[in-house]
Amino acid sequence: MTFVSSIHASVSATSALSSNGFNEEDLVSISQKYPELNRLLLATVKINLANNKSDSSQIELKLYSEKNNDAYVVTKSGKNIEVEKIEMKYDVLVKSVEGVIRHTLYESVIRELNLPDIAEKLSESFQDEFTSTKGLKKAAQFQFDIEQYFDHGTFIKYGQIINASLFVRKAISKKSYQFNPDKMVWELLPENATLVEKPFYLPVNSSSISSLFQLNRRHPVTKKHQPHNGIDFRAKNGSPVFPALDGEVTTIARSRSKGKYITILHDNGYQTTYMHLKKIEKNIKVGTMVELSDQIGEVGRTGFATGTHLHFGIIKDGFFVNPIFLLKRYSFAQKDQNVEIEPEINEKNQMNMEISDEDIEEDK
Numbered sequence: 538m539t540f541v542s543s544i545h546a547s548v549s550a551t552s553a554l555s556s557n558g559f560n561e562e563d564l565v566s567i568s569q570k571y572p573e574l575n576r577l578l579l580a581t582v583k584i585n586l587a588n589n590k591s592d593s594s595q596i597e598l599k600l601y602s603e604k605n606n607d608a609y610v611v612t613k614s615g616k617n618i619e620v621e622k623i624e625m626k627y628d629v630l631v632k633s634v635e636g637v638i639r640h641t642l643y644e645s646v647i648r649e650l651n652l653p654d655i656a657e658k659l660s661e662s663f664q665d666e667f668t669s670t671k672g673l674k675k676a677a678q679f680q681f682d683i684e685q686y687f688d689h690g691t692f693i694k695y696g697q698i699i700n701a702s703l704f705v706r707k708a709i710s711k712k713s714y715q716f717n718p719d720k721m722v723w724e725l726l727p728e729n730a731t732l733v734e735k736p737f738y739l740p741v742n743s744s745s746i747s748s749l750f751q752l753n754r755r756h757p758v759t760k761k762h763q764p765h766n767g768i769d770f771r772a773k774n775g776s777p778v779f780p781a782l783d784g785e786v787t788t789i790a791r792s793r794s795k796g797k798y799i800t801i802l803h804d805n806g807y808q809t810t811y812m813h814l815k816k817i818e819k820n821i822k823v824g825t826m827v828e829l830s831d832q833i834g835e836v837g838r839t840g841f842a843t844g845t846h847l848h849f850g851i852i853k854d855g856f857f858v859n860p861i862f863l864l865k866r867y868s869f870a871q872k873d874q875n876v877e878i879e880p881e882i883n884e885k886n887q888m889n890m891e892i893s894d895e896d897i898e899e900d901k
C-alpha cells in the first residue's frame with residue numbers, strides 16, 4: 538500500500554521531516570550530511586509512505602527547493618536514512634492572472650493570487666509609473682503571466698513572472714522578464730528598456746522634460762487624476778518640431794484640448810503624436826511622407842496648455858506606451874554631435890502641461 542500526500546505550503550526541511558516520522562537523531566544525521574537542507578526554505582513537501590511487506594516503516598519525502606531546481610529525496614527504512622540530491626526537470630505551464638486594481642497593485646494581486654513575494658515584485662517593478670488608483674475615475678487593470686512548476690502532475694511552485702501589464706484607460710505599461718546587462722541579472726523590466734538601438738529621435742532640439750509618462754498622475758492645474766499619455770518637452774515658442782522617425786502623416790487636426798496636432802505612422806508599427814503646436818507646416822498634409830529632417834511644425838501652446846511645450850506620445854496597438862524606452866537621447870539634428878544628452882527632468886515644475894487628457898479622449 539502506498540500513501541501519497543502533498544503539503545502545499547512553504548515549510549522548512551526540519552519541520553517537514555520532524556512532522557513526518559523523522560526523530561531528533563535522524564535530523565542531526567541528515568543535517569551533518571546535507572547542511573544546505575537546513576538553510577533551504579522548501580516550497581512543498583511530498584510524502585510517500587510505502588508500507589510494503591518487507592518493511593512496514595519506510596518513509597520517503599521529496600523536498601523541493603524554493604529557490605532553484607534542486608530537490609532531495611529523503612528515505613527512512615528502519616534506522617537507515619538515505620538522502621539523494623536530484624536536479625528537478627519540472628513541467629512548466631504558464632498561468633495568466635488578471636484583475637481590476639483597487640487601491641494599490643500589491644493588494645489587488647494578493648486578492649487574485651495570495652503570494653506576497655510575487656505581489657511585491659510586481660508592485661516594485663511598476664513603482665515609477667504607478668503607485669495607486671487614488672483619484673482615478675475609471676478602472677485600472679493588471680494582467681500577468683507566471684510559470685507554474687509541476688512534478689508528475691503535482692503542482693509544486695510558481696516560477697518567474699514572464700510578463701506583466703497595467704492598463705489605465707488608453708495608457709499601458711508592459712514589463713517582461715529580461716536580462717539586465719547593467720546589473721548582470723534577469724529581472725522584470727519595461728518592454729524596450731534594454732533595446733540597444735532606440736528607434737526614435739527626440740522630436741525637438743531639447744532634452745528638457747517637464748513631465749514623464751505616468752499611469753496615474755494628479756494634474757497640478759485641474760487636480761484630476763488621470764494617465765499622462767506621453768512626455769512633455771520644454772522648448773521655446775516657435776522651436777522646430779521634427780518627426781521622431783520617417784513615416785506617413787495620418788492625422789492633422791485641431792482639438793479643444795490637444796490644440797493643433799499631428800499623428801505619424803511609422804514602418805515599425807508605432808504611431809507618434811505631437812500636440813499643442815503653434816503651427817503646422819503648409820506642405821504637411823494627411824498622406825505626406827515625412828523624413829527625419831523635415832520640419833513638421835513649431836512648438837506652441839494651442840489647446841489646453843498653460844505654457845509652451847511639446848506633448849509627445851507613442852502609440853502601439855491602440856495604446857499609449859512610455860516613450861522614454863523608445864527614444865534616443867538626441868534629436869536627428871544633434872546626431873553628429875556624438876554626445877548622448879541625458880534628459881533633464883524636472884517633475885516639480887509641471888505647469889507646462891495640457892489641462893486634461895479627459896478632454897483629449899472626448900475630442901477623438
Ligand SMILES: [Zn+2]
Nearest residue numbers: 768769848891
Ligand atoms: Zn503632456
